[in-house]
Amino acid sequence: MRTLKVMLIGFFVAGLSVAEVKKVRWTYQEDRDADLAHIVQVVNEKTGLKLTTKNFLLIENRPLATSYFQMYVQQAGGLPVQGQVIRVWTDLKKRETIQVEAHVDEEVPQILVNRWSKTPRLDSAGTVQLVKSAIKEHGEDLAIRDLKWKDTWVKNQVMRVVRVKSRRGIHKVMISVTDQKVVDHRYEPFQQADAGTQEQGKYFSVPALVYPIWEEYEGVPVQLDSRIKSELRYLMREVREGGENPYQALSEGKKYLETFLDPIRGLTEEGRKLGFWAMSYVKEQAQEIYRKLPVVENSFNSGAILEGKYTTVSFHPSAMKLQGIQFALKASSQFRPNWVYTDASNETMEMIPESGLLGRPLYSIDDAYSRVAQRLSDNNPVQYINDGFDEVQVYWAVTQLFDSLRPMGFTDPELSTRRFHAYLYDTDISMRDNAYYTDDTINFTTYSSQTHNMARDNTTIWHELGHGVMDRLMGDHLNLADTGGLSEGMADFIAQLVVKDVTQGKDFVGAEKMRILNHTGFYLTSESHDDGEAYGGTMNDILDKAMAKDGLLGLRKVSDLTLEAMRLTRNHPELTANDWFSHMLFADEMGHGDLRRPGELKSYILEALNGRNFSLEGAETASFALLNGSDEVLSTGPGSRNQPIVARLKAEESAEYALSVRLKNSATYQFRFPVTIKVQLRQGPIQGAIHWKNESDKPLEYVLRSEEDTAVIPMAVTGTCDEVNRPDGSCVDYAYVQIWNQGETEEAQAKKRFYIRVIPQQ
Numbered sequence: 196m197r198t199l200k201v202m203l204i205g206f207f208v209a210g211l212s213v214a215e216v217k218k219v220r221w222t223y224q225e226d227r228d229a230d231l232a233h234i235v236q237v238v239n240e241k242t243g244l245k246l247t248t249k250n251f252l253l254i255e256n257r258p259l260a261t262s263y264f265q266m267y268v269q270q271a272g273g274l275p276v277q278g279q280v281i282r283v284w285t286d287l288k289k290r291e292t293i294q295v296e297a298h299v300d301e302e303v304p305q306i307l308v309n310r311w312s313k314t315p316r317l318d319s320a321g322t323v324q325l326v327k328s329a330i331k332e333h334g335e336d337l338a339i340r341d342l343k344w345k346d347t348w349v350k351n352q353v354m355r356v357v358r359v360k361s362r363r364g365i366h367k368v369m370i371s372v373t374d375q376k377v378v379d380h381r382y383e384p385f386q387q388a389d390a391g392t393q394e395q396g397k398y399f400s401v402p403a404l405v406y407p408i409w410e411e412y413e414g415v416p417v418q419l420d421s422r423i424k425s426e427l428r429y430l431m432r433e434v435r436e437g438g439e440n441p442y443q444a445l446s447e448g449k450k451y452l453e454t455f456l457d458p459i460r461g462l463t464e465e466g467r468k469l470g471f472w473a474m475s476y477v478k479e480q481a482q483e484i485y486r487k488l489p490v491v492e493n494s495f496n497s498g499a500i501l502e503g504k505y506t507t508v509s510f511h512p513s514a515m516k517l518q519g520i521q522f523a524l525k526a527s528s529q530f531r532p533n534w535v536y537t538d539a540s541n542e543t544m545e546m547i548p549e550s551g552l553l554g555r556p557l558y559s560i561d562d563a564y565s566r567v568a569q570r571l572s573d574n575n576p577v578q579y580i581n582d583g584f585d586e587v588q589v590y591w592a593v594t595q596l597f598d599s600l601r602p603m604g605f606t607d608p609e610l611s612t613r614r615f616h617a618y619l620y621d622t623d624i625s626m627r628d629n630a631y632y633t634d635d636t637i638n639f640t641t642y643s644s645q646t647h648n649m650a651r652d653n654t655t656i657w658h659e660l661g662h663g664v665m666d667r668l669m670g671d672h673l674n675l676a677d678t679g680g681l682s683e684g685m686a687d688f689i690a691q692l693v694v695k696d697v698t699q700g701k702d703f704v705g706a707e708k709m710r711i712l713n714h715t716g717f718y719l720t721s722e723s724h725d726d727g728e729a730y731g732g733t734m735n736d737i738l739d740k741a742m743a744k745d746g747l748l749g750l751r752k753v754s755d756l757t758l759e760a761m762r763l764t765r766n767h768p769e770l771t772a773n774d775w776f777s778h779m780l781f782a783d784e785m786g787h788g789d790l791r792r793p794g795e796l797k798s799y800i801l802e803a804l805n806g807r808n809f810s811l812e813g814a815e816t817a818s819f820a821l822l823n824g825s826d827e828v829l830s831t832g833p834g835s836r837n838q839p840i841v842a843r844l845k846a847e848e849s850a851e852y853a854l855s856v857r858l859k860n861s862a863t864y865q866f867r868f869p870v871t872i873k874v875q876l877r878q879g880p881i882q883g884a885i886h887w888k889n890e891s892d893k894p895l896e897y898v899l900r901s902e903e904d905t906a907v908i909p910m911a912v913t914g915t916c917d918e919v920n921r922p923d924g925s926c927v928d929y930a931y932v933q934i935w936n937q938g939e940t941e942e943a944q945a946k947k948r949f950y951i952r953v954i955p956q957q
Contacts, residue, residue: 498556684730
C-alpha cells in the first residue's frame, strides 16, 4: 500500500462551499475501465470540462476487504482544491471498475496561480497567533493540544485550513492567506456518549466474569448478578516495559509550552533551538523510544497487564493524584501527552511527555474472574480502581467488538486489526460523566452519583468504538454535509450489531428503551445525537426486518451491507443522507457472493425510510423551526451545542429568552394536529446544570393546532448553577424542545435543543 500523506480537512464555509462543483458517478454496469486517463476523459465528456491527468494527485491507495480504493485530489500550483476529488473503487483481482465518483470543476485560472506564487507567505508564527485569537474568542475549551494545517484552494482563493485538537473537541479555523484574516471558525466536541494457528503462541487468555450488555439501566441493576462467564482473549505474552517514565528523555532540557506549539517551526532544528515544538515531531520521537523499550514477559509472576492484540487498557495520567489507591501505579509503555497548568491563574499550559498508567496487575489465572464489581452510589473512582473490575470489563468489551464484527465482514487490511487504546479515570471536571472517542482511543471519565459508570456499559463502549470503525472505513477525508448525525447514528448501529451478536438476537433488560429504537424524522433536529436517531433508527428498522426473516443470518447480511456502504462512501467530500442510502442501495444491488443476493434487501431499505420525512428523489420535506427571538436555532450558530448563548449573571440576576416554534407539513410527511410541544429542562442526556426558572422534572407543555399557529415559549435562567460542569465555574445546559404528534405516547418524532452557558459573576 502506498499512501501520499496530504492533509485535506473536510471543512466548508458559508459562501465558500463546494456545492457548485460538477458531480459525476458511474458504476461497473456502464464502464469497467479504471485507468486514470480514461476516467478523466469520461469526466470531461460528462461535464464539458477540459481536465488532464496532470490536474490530479494520488493521495490514497489502499486495499479494502472487498475492493481496491484510490483517491485523487484536483490541484493547482501544487495545492489541493477544496472538495474536488476523483474516487475510484476497483475489484481486487482484475482491478476493473466497481464505482467511480468525481467532484470536480474547472481549473483554477493560471493568472491566479501565478499571483499566488508571488504572494508573500503567511508564516508559521502569524498562523499560530491568528488561531489562538480565534479560539480565545470561542469562550471555552481554549487549550491547544495539537494543531496542523494545509493550504488549499477554496473557490479560487488560497485558504489555510487549521485543525486544532483541544481538551474536549476540535476547532476548525479557516484563514485567508492573502488577507491574513480568520474567515471562519467552527468547533466540534469529541464524539461523545450524549487468532489463527500461527498466532496462538503470541497470546493467552484468562477467565473473567463480565457484563454482557451493562451493569444497570436507568439506575437499576439489571439483576442481582448479571455477569457471565467469559475470557479475556488475545493477551500478549510479551510486552514492552515502561519503567518509571519511559518518555523522560523527551523532557530533558526541554519544555513544551502551549505558547510555543508550532507545527512548522517545531519540525526544524532552528525552531526547536528557539523553544518551538510540534506534536508530530514529539510523537515520532516517542515512537522511536517505544521501539527500544525492553521486551519482557507478560506473566502472573510479575503481574500481567491488559495489553492485547486489539486493545491496551490504561489509566489516565490524572489518576495519579487520587488518594487511597492500594497498589503502586506504574507507567504504561503507551505514549500519552499530559497537559498541566504552569501558573495559578490556569491560563498557561505545558505538555509533559508521559504515558498512561497501568492498572491493577493480574497475579493468577483466576484474578480477573474473582474481581468484585460492586456498584457504589457515588461511583467512587478510588474504590473502583482498587477493585480492578472496570479495566477487565473494558478490555473484554473492546475485544468483543472485533470478535463480533470480524465474522460479519470487518476484515479490511490494517483497518480491522489496528488497536484501540482505552484510558480510564480522567478526573477533569469538564469531562465528568462521559465517555468519548478520538484518535484511536476510547476515553472514560469519572462519574458522579447522577449517572452510571460507563466503563460497565457496553452499549456506550461499542458506540464510541463505532465512531472508530466508521472513521477507519469511511476515511480521514470524509465530510458530512449535515449535523454529523450519520456519525452518531452509525455509531449507535455498530453497537447494535455487536449487541445482537452477543445476545444472539435475544431480548434483555432495558433493550426496549435503547436510543436506536425510535421514529425520529430526518431534518427535524438540530443536534448530532438527535439527528443520529433518524439514521440509526432507520438502519435498525432494516435490521429488524432482515432478522425477522432470516434470524442471525439476517444480522450477517445487514452487517455486511452496512460495512460495504461505508467503503463505497469512503472520503466523500459532502455526504448527505440521500448519498448514504443511495450507496446502500447500490451495495445491495451488487450483492455479495453466497451471503447476499443482488437486490435482496432493497425493499427493507425503502420501507424503513417511509414515515421519516425523507425522499430519495429530493422532494420537499416537512420542517420544524425553533427560533430565539427572530433568529432560528440551527445545528451551528448561537444556541447550538457547539456555540451556547453566553449569559454572564450575578446570583440574583436572570436572563430571559423568547423561544417560538413553527411547523410545516409536506406532501410526504404530515404532523398530526393538535401537536403537543414539550420543553424538557431536566432528565435529558447531560441535563441539570443550569437553574432554569420554573423548572421541574416534568416538561412544560404547549399546543399547536395547525400549521398557521406559532407557539411562544418564554424561558429564563438564573445566575446560580445547579451544578458546575466547566473548569471556570460556569455551567452549560439546554432546553429540549420536542414535538409530539396527536396520539403519540412513546416518543417524539421531532426534537431540537437550545443551549445556554451561564457564567456566574462575583
